[in-house]
Amino acid sequence: MKRIFVLLALASFALANAVAQKLPADKINLGKRSKQRAEMILPQVNGYNIYRADLHTHTIYSDGYLAPRARVEEAYYDGMDIIAITDHLEYRPNEQRFLDATCGYHKGKVEAANHLIHREPADKRGILTDLNIAWREAEKYGKRFGVKIIPGVEISRHPDSVGHYNALFVKDVNKIYHPDAEQSFRRAKQQGALIMHNHPVWRRKTSEKNEFQQRVYAAGLIDGVEVVNGYQFAPKMIKRCLDENLFMAGGTDAHGTTAAGYASRGYLRTCTLVFAKECSVEAVKEALTERRTLAYSAGNIIGDQTLLKELFKASVRVSIVATSSKGDRTVAITNLSSVPYELRRGKSIITLGTFQTTTITVAPEKNIAFSIMNMWCSTEKSPHGTHPYYKIMMDELAAQ
Ligand SMILES: [Zn+2]
Numbered sequence: 001m002k003r004i005f006v007l008l009a010l011a012s013f014a015l016a017n018a019v020a021q022k023l024p025a026d027k028i029n030l031g032k033r034s035k036q037r038a039e040m041i042l043p044q045v046n047g048y049n050i051y052r053a054d055l056h057t058h059t060i061y062s063d064g065y066l067a068p069r070a071r072v073e074e075a076y077y078d079g080m081d082i083i084a085i086t087d088h089l090e091y092r093p094n095e096q097r098f099l100d101a102t103c104g105y106h107k108g109k110v111e112a113a114n115h116l117i118h119r120e121p122a123d124k125r126g127i128l129t130d131l132n133i134a135w136r137e138a139e140k141y142g143k144r145f146g147v148k149i150i151p152g153v154e155i156s157r158h159p160d161s162v163g164h165y166n167a168l169f170v171k172d173v174n175k176i177y178h179p180d181a182e183q184s185f186r187r188a189k190q191q192g193a194l195i196m197h198n199h200p201v202w203r204r205k206t207s208e209k210n211e212f213q214q215r216v217y218a219a220g221l222i223d224g225v226e227v228v229n230g231y232q233f234a235p236k237m238i239k240r241c242l243d244e245n246l247f248m249a250g251g252t253d254a255h256g257t258t259a260a261g262y263a264s265r266g267y268l269r270t271c272t273l274v275f276a277k278e279c280s281v282e283a284v285k286e287a288l289t290e291r292r293t294l295a296y297s298a299g300n301i302i303g304d305q306t307l308l309k310e311l312f313k314a315s316v317r318v319s320i321v322a323t324s325s326k327g328d329r330t331v332a333i334t335n336l337s338s339v340p341y342e343l344r345r346g347k348s349i350i351t352l353g354t355f356q357t358t359t360i361t362v363a364p365e366k367n368i369a370f371s372i373m374n375m376w377c378s379t380e381k382s383p384h385g386t387h388p389y390y391k392i393m394m395d396e397l398a399a400q
């Protein structure tokens with residue numbers, strides 16, 4: 001696994017003259033304010049704001065435990081700018097619970113729902129549910145909280161033979177189901193959707209494409225991959241995304257509360273960092289189409305090397321604060337963002353906390369080169385035992 005490597009030439013240090021420079025206020029994405037909101041303050045990069053999006057959530061309208069309104073409230077306090085509501089198209093076991101709860105009103109004559117067509121085609125009746133209710137309800141409450149909602153659906157077939165895929169930016173979920181998953185993709189695409197390949201290693205022994213995936217990828221039906229699902233990282237997907245020009249995403253796949261999955265364990269919520277001009281559904285769609293995304297999970301940022309470098313350079317200021325008589329320089333490194341960085345220089349590790357300055361001494365004529373241990377940009381090697389992701393991957397308490 002290759003981490004991002006940044007060479008900070010000393011020549012550039014001379015340009016920075018303050019110990020702890022602050023970005024001008026208009027360069028900081030402050031987002032919506034609330035003392036309780038878990039903000040992640042990130043700099044503007046190349047004129048883009050960085051928004052936090054969760055492109056994968058569930059509600060009580062499929063197999064989740066929260067109503068759409070609660071999902072929106074939770075997203076607000078988690079610091080999300082935008083979330084996709086992506087209930088399963090073919091697997092909605094909560095419908096039976098609703099029916100069981102209401103059958104008294106119908107004198108027990110409620111017709112059995114065909115809500116468990118997971119892995120199977122729907123029966124002749126098709127799907128007997130208005131599948132647009134969840135995202136519409138979320139959209140209504142999203143306006144109150146300033147959280148934008150992407151209408152979506154998770155096309156959920158057998159994990160080995162087909163897999164799960166989020167159709168994002170759909171217009172009418174009711175028109176997407178088809179017994180053949182590829183035809184479902186095409187129906188979503190006709191509505192202008194982007195298709196994300198979800199949790200590509202979930203319940204699979206390999207991350208290689210199966211026959212179905214080879215076909216739909218080759219047909220250009222896939223736009224992005226969920227490189228991190230909750231805490232499950234699929235490092236080989238980085239190369240796939242780079243080779244095939246796909247966006248990289250991090251999603252919670254939240255079924256229960258994110259408080260149980262993230263806050264209670266001291267982590268910010270897994271998300272996709274979207275580089276966009278404004279916080280709107282259209283601008284986020286444009287950013288995903290142009291592949292301007294990074295995945296965030298548990299303090300790690302994953303994605304294209306250029307984007308990672310630009311984010312790091314915009315987040316960190318470096319300046320020379322003193323030079324000794326022998327020519328040794330004292331260099332101050334200041335992190336102006338909410339993401340802590342772990343920098344390795346030779347054998348030493350420097351932890352650069354959020355909004356913290358640290359100093360190092362540099363001998364004359366020496367450059368400083370860092371490996372940024374929590375930025376991941378390629379899959380040349382598998383993660384090894386000392387990396388945080390190793391621990392995370394061993395953690396069975398995923399956010400589901
Ligand atoms: Zn899934």
Ligand SMILES: [Zn+2]
Pocket residue numbers: 056058154253
């Ligand atoms: Zn899901």
